[in-house]
Amino acid sequence: MIKAHEYQPQTIKQAYNRRGWIYSKTVAPMEWEYHLEALEQANLQPGEKVLEVAVGPGLTAVEIARRVGKEAVFSGMDISTSMLALTEQRLRSSGFSQFVLKEGSATQIPYSSNTFDVLYNGYMLDLIPEEEMPGILAEFKRLLKPGGRMILLNMSKADQETVLFRERLYQFLPPKLVLYLMGGCRPVLMEDLTLRAGFHQVRRTYLGGKAPSEIVTAMNPASEN
Ligand SMILES: C[S@@+](CC[C@H](N)C(=O)[O-])C[C@H]1O[C@@H](n2cnc3c(N)ncnc32)[C@H](O)[C@@H]1O
Numbered sequence: 001m002i003k004a005h006e007y008q009p010q011t012i013k014q015a016y017n018r019r020g021w022i023y024s025k026t027v028a029p030m031e032w033e034y035h036l037e038a039l040e041q042a043n044l045q046p047g048e049k050v051l052e053v054a055v056g057p058g059l060t061a062v063e064i065a066r067r068v069g070k071e072a073v074f075s076g077m078d079i080s081t082s083m084l085a086l087t088e089q090r091l092r093s094s095g096f097s098q099f100v101l102k103e104g105s106a107t108q109i110p111y112s113s114n115t116f117d118v119l120y121n122g123y124m125l126d127l128i129p130e131e132e133m134p135g136i137l138a139e140f141k142r143l144l145k146p147g148g149r150m151i152l153l154n155m156s157k158a159d160q161e162t163v164l165f166r167e168r169l170y171q172f173l174p175p176k177l178v179l180y181l182m183g184g185c186r187p188v189l190m191e192d193l194t195l196r197a198g199f200h201q202v203r204r205t206y207l208g209g210k211a212p213s214e215i216v217t218a219m220n221p222a223s224e225n
Contacts, residue, residue, distance in 0.1 A: 001160075001188050002167050004129040005175040009079060009105055012127070015179045016056075016080035024057030024086060027183065034213045035060050035122055038153040041205070041217050044068055048117040051143060052076045053106050054124035058087030062094045064120065074099040075116070077109060106136045113142045122153040123213075127184040130193075137197035144220040150199060156214035157187040158206055190216045 007015075016023070039060070044050065044067040055061050055076040065074045074091070076099065078084050084101050091099050104110040106124065119140050125133060140150055157164050170178055170186045178184055191204040191214075199218035207213050 001130055002171060002186055004127065004186060005178060005184065006129055007127075007175070007179060007184060011179070012184065013079045013081075015184070016078075017082040019180065019183075020057060020080060020082035020086055023183070024059070028057055028059055031123060031211050031213070032059065033209075034153060034207055034211060034215075035063070037205075037207060038120075038122065038151050038215045039063060039067065041215055042118055042120060042149065042151045044118060047072050049115065050074060050118045050120060051109075051111060051116045053109065053119065053121040053140070054078050055087045055101070056083050056122070058083075058090035060120065060122060061087050061099070062090055062096070065091060065094070065096045065099065070096065070098060072098070075102075075111060076100070077102045077104050077106075077111070079103070079105050106139060107132065109139050109143060111143055114145050116143050117145060117148050119144055119148065119150045121151070123155060123183075123185065125152060125190060126155040126186060126188045130188075133190075133193050134197060137193060137199075141197060141199065141220055146220060146222040148220045150194075150216075150218045150220065152190050152194070152214075152216040152218075154190060154214055154216075155185050155187050155211065156189060156206060157212055158208070160189060164212070187212065188214075190214065194218050 046069040201219040
């Protein structure tokens with residue numbers, strides 16, 4: 001993994017507040033098929049309690065809400081106020097009213113421990129510095145019930161040795177441009193970090209194509225909560 005720029009949370013929040021609408025019209029549709037595959041692997045069941053961390057413009061929130069059904073309460077969070085507003089709008093216009101959305105950072109998620117059957121997080125860890133990832137994965141683990149499932153979807157590459165043009169661009173452009181043009185994201189490899197965070201049944205699927213990505217699924221061990 002290449003070294004990430006260390007943006008202040010306020011800088012990320014501001015950038016995603018500004019680019020929320022355009023993101024929902026450009027990048028989000030391009031990544032949609034990757035989300036659909038990740039959601040298939042999540043194997044969501046009616047009534048399950050799901051938390052989506054970094055809801056973005058809410059496309060996945062609606063799809064998750066559809067899959068768990070109207071009896072379940074969908075929970076989401078994001079650092080960006082505008083993204084949360086877009087998610088709320090999208091959920092309401094799709095006919096959902098049973099949801100809770102909270103603003104906050106993935107480093108300290110404003111939900112109680114041991115609460116969720118499934119935690120879903122798409123295209124957020126790829127903008128987080130590697131040193132901060134263990135803390136965030138520990139937060140994800142705290143929120144899951146024993147036996148709960150975690151699904152991570154991120155920009156990635158086939159293996160550690162591969163060097164993508166996108167990585168060169170990330171390193172070449174000024175950090176501010178990387179944030180506004182590339183969303184601050186670079187390819188990441190989350191399998192080892194997930195294992196080291198104490199998750200079980202860790203499985204990685206690499207998906208090539210126009211937005212090379214990886215899905216990492218894992219289970220919170222039943223005995224450790
Ligand atoms: C690339 S977008 C992905 C959005 C959505 N998950 C999707 O796949 O369409 C990154 C999202 O992560 C959010 N984000 C960035 N850093 C965050 C953090 N530390 N905590 C919570 N959300 C964060 C941004 O506000 C933005 O909505």
